[in-house]
Amino acid sequence: MQTTTPRKKPAARKSAPAKSVSPTEVLEVAVIGTGFSGLGMGIRLKKAGITNFKIFEKASEVGGTWRDNTYPGCACDVKSALYSYSFEPSAEWSNAYANQGEIFSYIRFCAEKYGMYPHIQFNSKVVSGKFDATAGEWELTLDGGEIIRAKNVVAAPGPFAEPSVAKIDGINDFKGIKIHTARWDHSVDLTGKRVALIGTGATGVQVGPAIAPKVAHLTVFQRTPNWIMPRPNRDRTDAEKQESRENPLKMRVDRLKNYWINEATAPFLILKYDAFKSFPAKMSHSYLERKVKDPVLREKLTPKYKFGCKRVLVSSDWYPTLQRDNVTLEDHGIKRITETGIETVDGKHYELDVIIFATGYEVRSTGAPFEVRGLNNESLGERWKDGAEAFDGITTHGFPNLYFLVGPFTGPGHTSVIAYSEAQIDYVWQAIELRRARQLKYITVKAEVEAEFVKIMDQRSEHTVWKSGCASWYLSPNGRNNTLYPGFNAEYRMRILRFNPSSYTLVGQDGQPVKATFKDHLSTVRMALTA
Incomplete structure (x- = not known):
C-alpha cells in the first residue's frame, strides 16, 4: 500500500542558504x-x-505573507486541500482551513x-532591474549594492507584502500602543486592555474573535459592512490524517472535489447580474438574521452593495464576537486619533490603550514592484502608472525574458491563488526552455498580442460585480480592474496551457528576429502535455 510520510515541523534548517552570486556569474534564472x-x-x-538559478528573498x-502575518487568528479562507501544491498534498492539516502556523x-x-x-x-531585496539588450541579460541591483546578472527574471513578490498605513488625522499623536496586523508585535499583552480594531475586512474578522476574550473592551470601527458566509471549519481527527497518509489518491480526489466546487461558485461571485446574485445574497443575509437578533446591530452589519463587489468573507465567529458584552461596534467614521484614544465624527471619544490597524495591504494595481527598465531604457513604472497590464498576466511587451507570477488580471476571485500560480509556473518554464533550446538572446510578447488580451480583460470585467x-x-484609482481574473480558473489554465511562440518576437544572438518553427511549436506542445 502506498503511504505518505507524516510531515514534521522543521525545527532547524538542514541545508545552508545560497551564497552570494559571483560578479562574473550569469544566472539562467533569477526568481524574486x-x-x-x-x-x-x-x-x-x-x-x-x-x-543555475537563485531565488532572492x-x-x-521563506514564506512570504505566511511568514510576515502572525496576528492572532490568522488563517486561510480557502480549504487546506486546495491551498497547497498539487504535487505535494499534505495529510497533516489539523483543520479544514489551515492556520498561519501550519501553512x-x-x-x-x-x-x-x-x-x-x-x-x-x-x-537580498531586489531594488531595480535593467535589461541589457546587447547581452540579452537582466542586471538586477540588490539593496546592498550587489549586482546580479540573469538571462531570465521571474518576479513573484506577492500581492500582500506591504502594509497599508491608515491615513487618519492625529495618527502619530496617540501615546498608547499601535499595531498593524501585518507586523504584529507579540511582546504586547492585550489582557485587560482597552483595544480598538480599525478595519473589518478579511484580517479584522480573524483577529477580532481571537483577541476579544482576553481584552477588557474591544471597540470595532467599521467603515463598510461585509457580506459574510459561515466558515465550516472543524478539526481533523487522527484517524482522518492516517487515512490520508495511507491513501494519497484520496487527498488528490479531495483536492479535485474542492477545486470544482469552487469553480461552480465562480458565476455567483464574479458576475454582476441579479440572476446570479440573489441566491448567495439571500444565503448570506439569512446567516446574518440567524446569528444577530438585535435589529439595530443587524442593520449596521447589512451591506448596501452587491454581493461580491468587495471580498466575500468567511467566518463563523465574527457575529458572535460582536455580540459579546465587552465588544462595541462603532460605525460612525473616525474624525481623528487623539493622545488617549479615538474621536468619531459624531463627537464620541473612546479612551484606549491599544489601537490595532487591520487596514490591509498596499496591493499594487499601478506601477512596478521595483524599478524596472526594459528595451530602450523604458520604465515599467511609467508604463504601468495608470494600471498594470501584462499578456496572460505574465509578460509585458518591451520587457524581454521578464515574467510575473500572479501578475495583472490573474488574482483569484473565487478559488485558490495556487491554482493560478502553478499554471503560470509551467508556462514560464516552457518559455525558458524554448529560449535555451533555440539559444535565443531574448523573447518579448508582441505589442498587438498583449493589447488584444488587455482589451478582452477590460471587456469581460465590465460584466463583473467588481465594477x-x-x-x-480590486480596482485601480481610475476604477479599472487590473487585479482579478474575470472568469473561471479552468478556462485560464487552458488559455495558458501552452506557451505559443507565435505570440512572441523571438530574437537571435545576432539581435535579429527569427521565426518560430514547427519544431518550436511541437516542443511547447510536448512540454505542456508532460508538465
Whole structure:
C-alpha cells in the first residue's frame, strides 16, 4: 500500500542558504520572492534539470505573507486541500482551513524537501532591474549594492507584502500602543486592555474573535459592512490524517472535489447580474438574521452593495464576537486619533490603550514592484502608472525574458491563488526552455498580442460585480480592474496551457528576429502535455 510520510515541523534548517552570486556569474534564472509562487518556480526549474538559478528573498526565511502575518487568528479562507501544491498534498492539516502556523510550516517543509534552501539568497531585496539588450541579460541591483546578472527574471513578490498605513488625522499623536496586523508585535499583552480594531475586512474578522476574550473592551470601527458566509471549519481527527497518509489518491480526489466546487461558485461571485446574485445574497443575509437578533446591530452589519463587489468573507465567529458584552461596534467614521484614544465624527471619544490597524495591504494595481527598465531604457513604472497590464498576466511587451507570477488580471476571485500560480509556473518554464533550446538572446510578447488580451480583460470585467459601484482594493484609482481574473480558473489554465511562440518576437544572438518553427511549436506542445 502506498503511504505518505507524516510531515514534521522543521525545527532547524538542514541545508545552508545560497551564497552570494559571483560578479562574473550569469544566472539562467533569477526568481524574486519565496512565497508559494517563487518557491514553486524554483521547484519546477530544478525538476526540469535547471540548476543555475537563485531565488532572492528580502527577509531571512521563506514564506512570504505566511511568514510576515502572525496576528492572532490568522488563517486561510480557502480549504487546506486546495491551498497547497498539487504535487505535494499534505495529510497533516489539523483543520479544514489551515492556520498561519501550519501553512508557514508547510512552506518551509516544501523548501527543505525539494532542496530550495541552497538556491535562496536571503536578506537580498531586489531594488531595480535593467535589461541589457546587447547581452540579452537582466542586471538586477540588490539593496546592498550587489549586482546580479540573469538571462531570465521571474518576479513573484506577492500581492500582500506591504502594509497599508491608515491615513487618519492625529495618527502619530496617540501615546498608547499601535499595531498593524501585518507586523504584529507579540511582546504586547492585550489582557485587560482597552483595544480598538480599525478595519473589518478579511484580517479584522480573524483577529477580532481571537483577541476579544482576553481584552477588557474591544471597540470595532467599521467603515463598510461585509457580506459574510459561515466558515465550516472543524478539526481533523487522527484517524482522518492516517487515512490520508495511507491513501494519497484520496487527498488528490479531495483536492479535485474542492477545486470544482469552487469553480461552480465562480458565476455567483464574479458576475454582476441579479440572476446570479440573489441566491448567495439571500444565503448570506439569512446567516446574518440567524446569528444577530438585535435589529439595530443587524442593520449596521447589512451591506448596501452587491454581493461580491468587495471580498466575500468567511467566518463563523465574527457575529458572535460582536455580540459579546465587552465588544462595541462603532460605525460612525473616525474624525481623528487623539493622545488617549479615538474621536468619531459624531463627537464620541473612546479612551484606549491599544489601537490595532487591520487596514490591509498596499496591493499594487499601478506601477512596478521595483524599478524596472526594459528595451530602450523604458520604465515599467511609467508604463504601468495608470494600471498594470501584462499578456496572460505574465509578460509585458518591451520587457524581454521578464515574467510575473500572479501578475495583472490573474488574482483569484473565487478559488485558490495556487491554482493560478502553478499554471503560470509551467508556462514560464516552457518559455525558458524554448529560449535555451533555440539559444535565443531574448523573447518579448508582441505589442498587438498583449493589447488584444488587455482589451478582452477590460471587456469581460465590465460584466463583473467588481465594477458594480463599490470601492475595493480590486480596482485601480481610475476604477479599472487590473487585479482579478474575470472568469473561471479552468478556462485560464487552458488559455495558458501552452506557451505559443507565435505570440512572441523571438530574437537571435545576432539581435535579429527569427521565426518560430514547427519544431518550436511541437516542443511547447510536448512540454505542456508532460508538465
